[in-house]
Amino acid sequence: MKTYLLPEQGRFFKANLHCHTTVSDGHLTPEEIKQLYMEHGYSIVAYTDHEVLIPHHKELSDKSFLALNAHELELKEHANGREGRECKRCHMCIIALEPDNVTQTCWHRSKYVWGNAKGYMDRVEFDENEPDYIREYTVENVNDAIRRAREAGYWVTYNHPVWSLEDPEQYMKYEGFNALEIYNHGCVVAGYDDYVPQIYDAFLRKGQRIFCVATDDNHNAHTEDSPHFDACGGFTMIKADRLDYRTITRAMEAGSFYASTGPLIHELWYEDGEVHIKCSPAARITANYGIIKAKVQYAEKAPLTEASFPVKSNDLYIRLTVTDAEGRNANTNAYYVADLLSGDAR
Ligand SMILES: [Zn+2]
Ligand SMILES: [Zn+2]
Incomplete structure (x- = not known):
């Protein structure tokens, strides 16, 4: 769901x-x-x-x-x-x-x-x-x-x-x-x-x-x-x-x-243990988790326009940063993992 x-x-x-x-x-x-x-x-x-x-x-x-x-x-x-x-x-x-x-x-x-x-x-x-x-x-x-x-x-x-x-x-x-x-x-x-x-x-x-x-x-x-x-x-x-x-x-x-x-975020949702994002063309999309753990997806042949990041129960929260080719950033709010896993995320 x-x-x-x-x-x-x-x-x-x-x-x-x-x-x-x-x-x-x-x-x-x-x-x-x-x-x-x-x-x-x-x-x-x-x-x-x-x-x-x-x-x-x-x-x-x-x-x-x-x-x-x-x-x-x-x-x-x-x-x-x-x-x-x-x-x-x-x-x-x-x-x-x-x-x-x-x-x-x-x-x-x-x-x-x-x-x-x-x-x-x-x-x-x-x-x-x-x-x-x-x-x-x-x-x-x-x-x-x-x-x-x-x-x-x-x-x-x-x-x-x-x-x-x-x-x-x-x-x-x-x-x-x-x-x-x-x-x-x-x-x-x-x-x-x-x-x-x-x-x-x-x-x-x-x-x-x-x-x-x-x-x-x-x-x-x-x-x-x-x-x-x-x-x-x-x-x-x-x-x-x-x-x-x-x-x-x-x-x-x-x-x-x-x-x-600069960058635009079109959609952001949680589903089956992952946070999903759709956005304007990006050079990279980063997930920060509030612990010593981050994940980055880099554009390869073409700019990124979507990404998914897994969430684990020992993460504190997840927040995403979309960075475009000019180095401009779009930052999501942070979503606490306890809320995501309990279905209580805003
Ligand atoms: Zn002022
Ligand atoms: Zn001021």
Whole structure:
């Protein structure tokens, strides 16, 4: 019997789940972002401007485009009088699961907001009864922010740990994220090594059942003809029945997506002890199992467009990476073997 790891029904919608506009430090307006991404085949953008949740869903969404309401939250180190670029920090994208839930969590009435976003502070909705939220950079406070955001109905991603100067001693204690940015295009274009499958594996080996997304984190300081163009490089393909706010966020909660910088995954299923994949032409397809075991299938005479990988009961999980001739990668989420063998895989 087939267990579909990406849903059998529905279609894929191309999404950028991390994006900046003129509301914070981006160079394009929210409308210009919509136009740019639609021209490149995207259907979904999460508007994750820094520190202020300004909802764009109602004004920008239509039958072929969905704007997700979101923002990016920072907890930053202020140790020993330092507060510049030498300081570690944790960034997370906080995406509203319901279109009408835009009450900002972890809000402070006067601190932390900077740049253009200051001009939008009076539009932020927050709970008047909540005291100002203090954001000292500690493991406990990061976990508290994640927990508050999840409890308030948001989907939370852990962003670009390399750019953020974060150390494993700190981030390996984070708990409760929905997903890790396995790839952040803006950081990679700017010279940071924020393609981090090894960090994804480290979280998974600890038993954290998180998903992985690829995002742009675009600021659009450069136009499309520049090598510094930071849009349309990392994307998440979400499979769902239709382009409706709650249908899409439910698919995100269920893990019905994969993360890519180029290759496409058409089908992914488990059947008779093997995981099967169908994809766009690939130079190799790799399976990682969470233990000292990996399997790679290489293209020989012709590019690969499908592969199968056996799963054994002593494997921890399986996740696949499709690599094309240009070295671009599509990463599936991880599927725990205990779930696959019990028929309980998502
Ligand atoms: Zn960030
Ligand atoms: Zn960002």
